[in-house]
Amino acid sequence: AEYFSENAASWDRIRSLHVPDRAVEAALLKLVGKRPFQSMLDLGTGTGRLLEIFAPLYRRGVGIDMSREMLTVARANLDKAGVANAQVRQGDIFSPPVERNAFDLVTIHQVLHYLDDPARAIGEAARLLRPSGRLVIVDFAPHNLEFLRDQHAHMRLGFSDRQIADWFEEAGLDLEESQEFEPRGQAEARLTVKLWLGRDRRLLIADPSNDTLPARETA
Template identity: 90%
Template structure:
């Protein structure tokens, strides 16, 4: 972190207390509420809230509202987040206090998983009916991974994250992932799934796709997986997603080709019955994106009662201008690694 001396002293003071350091270690493993932290730390809510206030003021953590719940997370700022992760990496998991914290954290995550399982069980029939109409999800996921490639990147945003599956499959590639969904029930499912997969460099938040609670010009990859057909204004959603991309960032959309299955509108709240390449291409162009690739996934068996899945990749037209100082710094680090 490149900050003034006095500010660094304040940051270190905020972190240099056992309870606050425990909080940072817990938040490095995922987002938690005040109630979660109160249960894990075995402290009163006013005391935990005081610790959180000091960490917020120091810029080490962030806060977001989800209905009546307030969640806390590590800071979105890369420098502050990296600072905290380096700090807590020096704490031994075998420390008795940390060991107890992790056991209680595991109990909190188990309850999340139980709630998610119950929600899935109640809604499984509806989802299975739609899945039976198109190509298996695994085929689309494999295509997504191949399309995006193996090169790591800084940040990813999944709009309408649902179960968090897209965040999960790309987790090895990004340093920071964010998922947005309007449904608190689906966010609970996503948190449980990401916890189960052991993914800590990601957070999910409640928010509207048309005004997502994230910074603009901040993401290398934005995804919208089976989301557009639920929206009354897909063009606006694409325009908003494009504003969140960094220069040369990519927007990937997965949805259906045009179809005539009216029951999806009547029984499953689909606003649009699929999209053509021309529609998506025009909306991309209006948003300042170039349509780079289109892929089709025909349903097995074919027929009018089946859905073709489409994948569209758009790229921000602005050029990414490298920082010469950053390039020199990275080259020096590589050289140091080679000679060490």
């Protein structure tokens, strides 16, 4: 909490040192597609960037973050971008203040490596998905840069495909796709970024009484 409080205003600059943002954002947009959907939740929303880039697709967006300073930055960014269909609120990723079975897309962007229990966070995120909803995680591949623990509050040094797949399995999600982004830029930027897409296994059944909102029944 102290780390994010101190670095909120310069967070995008700090992140740009080791993450190819444009490549990842382009991949996210391609992965999610152009079809509009009802609702999106961004856990650990930070500066609100994902809410901003997906705003043309969702009707309702919610961002959750523990840091008040980060939320201030996110609100300013969303206002500046003219995003009126999203809101951000303070909350814990392990018990987010939102309804369950309610979101078509849940994102966890560069958050898992700060958590002491990533599996629990993935399980909680899965419970927030609607049937057939998607969970997208962006984080680092396994690495050995120990200085990130001391200087940047990292608790985990990346994640393997197998680890994410196992956690998805425990949460009732199917791992549909993974992508890798090789490091580039400065000499210290030796971190490979990974993207994982999981989908809720429950089937979405059309509701004949509602032409706009799919039913939330499961098969």
